[in-house]
Amino acid sequence: MFDIGTVGILVAMLLGLVVLGVHVAVALGLTSMVGLYLTTGKWRIVEATLASTSAEALRDFTFAVIPLFMLMGEFIARSGAITDIYTAINRSIGKLPGRLAVATIIGNTIFSFVTGVSIASAAAFSRIAYPEMKARGYGRGFALGAIAGSSCLGMLIPPSVLMIVWGILTEQSIGRLFLAGVLPGVLMAAMFLTYAIGAAVVRPELAGGGLPDAPAKTGSSEIMTRVPLAQAFTSIGGIFAIIAAVLGGIWFGIFTPTEGAGAGAALALLFAFSKGMRGSGLLAAIFSVGKTAAPILILLLMAALYSRTLAMTGVTSGIQSFFLESGLSPYTILALMVLVWFVLGMVIDSISIMLLTVPIFEPLATALGFDRTAFAVVGILAIEAGLLTPPFGLLVYTVKAAIEDPNVGVQQIFISSVPYWLIMLAGIILILAFPAIANYLPDLLF
Amino acid sequence: MGLVKVSDWLTKTLMVLAALWAFVLCFFILAEIISRAMNMPLQGTKEIIANSVVMIVFLQLGFAVRSRSMLSADFLIGALGPRARRYIAAFGYLLGIVFFAILANAAIDPALRSFANGEFDGEGALRVPVWPARFMIIAGSALAAVNYAILAVVEFFDLHVNEPAL
Numbered sequence: 034m035f036d037i038g039t040v041g042i043l044v045a046m047l048l049g050l051v052v053l054g055v056h057v058a059v060a061l062g063l064t065s066m067v068g069l070y071l072t073t074g075k076w077r078i079v080e081a082t083l084a085s086t087s088a089e090a091l092r093d094f095t096f097a098v099i100p101l102f103m104l105m106g107e108f109i110a111r112s113g114a115i116t117d118i119y120t121a122i123n124r125s126i127g128k129l130p131g132r133l134a135v136a137t138i139i140g141n142t143i144f145s146f147v148t149g150v151s152i153a154s155a156a157a158f159s160r161i162a163y164p165e166m167k168a169r170g171y172g173r174g175f176a177l178g179a180i181a182g183s184s185c186l187g188m189l190i191p192p193s194v195l196m197i198v199w200g201i202l203t204e205q206s207i208g209r210l211f212l213a214g215v216l217p218g219v220l221m222a223a224m225f226l227t228y229a230i231g232a233a234v235v236r237p238e239l240a241g242g243g244l245p246d247a248p249a250k251t252g253s254s255e256i257m258t259r260v261p262l263a264q265a266f267t268s269i270g271g272i273f274a275i276i277a278a279v280l281g282g283i284w285f286g287i288f289t290p291t292e293g294a295g296a297g298a299a300l301a302l303l304f305a306f307s308k309g310m311r312g313s314g315l316l317a318a319i320f321s322v323g324k325t326a327a328p329i330l331i332l333l334l335m336a337a338l339y340s341r342t343l344a345m346t347g348v349t350s351g352i353q354s355f356f357l358e359s360g361l362s363p364y365t366i367l368a369l370m371v372l373v374w375f376v377l378g379m380v381i382d383s384i385s386i387m388l389l390t391v392p393i394f395e396p397l398a399t400a401l402g403f404d405r406t407a408f409a410v411v412g413i414l415a416i417e418a419g420l421l422t423p424p425f426g427l428l429v430y431t432v433k434a435a436i437e438d439p440n441v442g443v444q445q446i447f448i449s450s451v452p453y454w455l456i457m458l459a460g461i462i463l464i465l466a467f468p469a470i471a472n473y474l475p476d477l478l479f
Numbered sequence: 480m481g482l483v484k485v486s487d488w489l490t491k492t493l494m495v496l497a498a499l500w501a502f503v504l505c506f507f508i509l510a511e512i513i514s515r516a517m518n519m520p521l522q523g524t525k526e527i528i529a530n531s532v533v534m535i536v537f538l539q540l541g542f543a544v545r546s547r548s549m550l551s552a553d554f555l556i557g558a559l560g561p562r563a564r565r566y567i568a569a570f571g572y573l574l575g576i577v578f579f580a581i582l583a584n585a586a587i588d589p590a591l592r593s594f595a596n597g598e599f600d601g602e603g604a605l606r607v608p609v610w611p612a613r614f615m616i617i618a619g620s621a622l623a624a625v626n627y628a629i630l631a632v633v634e635f636f637d638l639h640v641n642e643p644a645l
Contacts, residue, residue, distance in 0.1 A: 050571075050574070051551075051552050052552065052555050053555065053556065053567055053570070053571060054551050054552060054553050054555060054556040054567060054568065054571055055570075055571035055574055055575075056549040056551045056571065056575060057549075057550050057551055057552070058549060058550070059549075059571070059574050059575045059578050059579075060574075062578045063574060063577070063578050066578070066581070079585075080581070080585035081585070081589075083581065083585045083586075084582075084585045084586045084588070084589045084616075087533075087537075087582060087586065087616050087620075088533065088586070088589065088609070088612065088613050088616060091532050091533045091536055092529045092530060092532065092533050092600070092612065093529050094525045094528050094529045094532075096529075096532045097501075097504055097508075097528050097529075097531070097532050100501045100504075100535070101501075101504065101505055101508070104501070104502065104505060288512055291508065291528070292508050292511070292512055294505075294508075295504065295505040295507070295508025295509055295512075296505075296508065296509055296512055298505035299505045299509045302505075319498045319499065319501070319502045320494075320498050322498065322501065323494055323497060323498030323501065323539055323542070324494075324542070324543070324546060324548050325548065326501070326539075327494075327497075327535075327536055327540060327542070327543040327548070328543045328548050328549050330532070330535075330536045331536060331540060331543065331549070332550060334536065380552055380554045381550075381551075381552040381554075382550050384550065385550050385552070424554065425554045
């Protein structure tokens with residue numbers, strides 16, 4: 034059934050529509066329809082596949098995990114606990130060079146354990162940490178690079194929406210993928226920290242230089258003085274309890290990821306209320322999830338349709354045999370895949386990239402003999418690194434929009450993010466060289 | 480304009496309904512975990528949640544379209560002039576109408592059959608009917624097509640219509 038003409042039409046159509054800015058879901062859906070029609074020649078089959086996929090593809094307990102984890106993250110974001118934690122870290126690390134950048138990276142690492150999306154981390158830390166760093170005379174680029182760079186951890190450290198989508202697309206255990214992200218996430222955080230401290234030592238002017246640590250120069254650091262110690266402890270305790278209950282419960286087999294997400298959302302709701310969230314905040318959180326979760330789920334539905342089409346038209350096996358017979362070494366092919374992700378990451382959002390590429394790349398990588406779990410982590414790192422690069426790095430624009438500082442150009446943030454995505458590319462090489470970084474924890478438990 | 484208002488009201492109402500429903504699911508799951516821990520598992524929870532996902536997505540679809548939350552790559556059209564950008568966007572929305580109209584139409588027969596045959600999900604004591612989700616696919620896709628039509632007209636003629644806010 035594999036026919037190079039059909040494949041050409043489908044690939045060109047899909048890419049053309051996506052580039053023209055057609056909604057990715059519509060582009061996937063229409064391309065699948067055309068593909069199905071070209072292979073089967075029967076409109077009836079196209080209609081039947083459309084109807085059955087929309088009814089069945091999402092009718093699964095697993096998919097509820099996405100809105101529920103988002104709800105959990107929203108509640109915690111609205112509880113004000115992140116500010117408390119940022120303050121506490123800041124106080125406890127004393128006189129480290131680049132202290133505020135260090136606190137941003139550690140804070141982002143902790144926040145990553147309760148949020149599934151990088152954008153949320155970037156926006157939150159732009160508002161909390163940037164005014165602080167600016168007031169202490171940090172280089173603007175250095176400050177924003179630390180925020181944008183460390184926000185990438187949100188997708189690597191569980192719960193991560195990207196890992197859920199990856200797990201669904203490749204039919205792997207989401208719990209296992211969650212666990213696989215922990216060590217690479219910590220490794221990335223450690224490398225980010227090393228860079229931030231190193232940069233602050235070598236060029237002290239980046240991190241406020243000779244300015245006295247307190248009081249701050251301008252704009253005063255109201256955030257820093259406002260939080261009493263007891264409040265900080267409640268926040269840290271609460272967040273760690275939620276993380277332990279949700280991830281612990283999933284990993285020790287007490288419940289499924291969906292149940293963990295449901296319990297986590299309920300716990301986070303209680304926590305946010307105890308920290309003073311009111312009814313209006315609750316509604317805002319619920320609606321915000323409604324607005325962000327639906328487009329992702331629709332994309333997943335269209336991706337299911339697209340995978341079925343790929344399978345029926347034989348595109349997947351066609352591409353696979355093309356590469357397997359091309360005589361290229363497995364690592365060359367892998368490098369090509371990472372390159373494609375990195376480039377796509379510059380122009381479209383992470384989830385769309387995964388839906389477009391993973392149904393083709395994953396079977397290919399498995400056929401080449403790469404470890405599936407490590408490959409998932411590599412893929413997520415590569416896609417996320419693209420979010421920091423010009424011309425359209427999404428995280429950079431999020432940071433720019435959130436800081437509301439007309440004196441900082443997008444370009445400046447892009448330049449100071451470079452070390453962070455270089456570190457992520459180094460991380461990819463490390464994980465490929467030592468797949469155990471990803472596999473060690475999952476192998477202990479599963 | 481009056482029709483747009485009616486459609487926007489409907490779109491927003493369905494979205495609010497679905498968002499609240501998704502919120503209620505977390506308590507539903509909590510109840511399931513607790514009852515299981517007490518050795519009295521609730522029947523059919525998984526099936527109800529599975530069908531809820533389909534319902535919620537199609538209830539929210541119209542709003543996702545109308546509020547321009549659907550994901551897309553805008554790097555190319557961002558680089559074009561305003562007029563070209565509007566026309567290309569309108570073309571994209573036109574494709575949206577086509578796709579969701581076809582989907583709504585294709586879903587009609589299976590929904591009717593599902594209703595007539597009493598299609599159920601799950602086994603044992605509690606069986607969850609599947610037809611409500613199937614009808615929701617028709618309604619949600621049709622509403623998505625209507626909203627794509629609104630967006631296409633707005634872009635093509637450069638009209639200024641308020642987006643429904645929450």
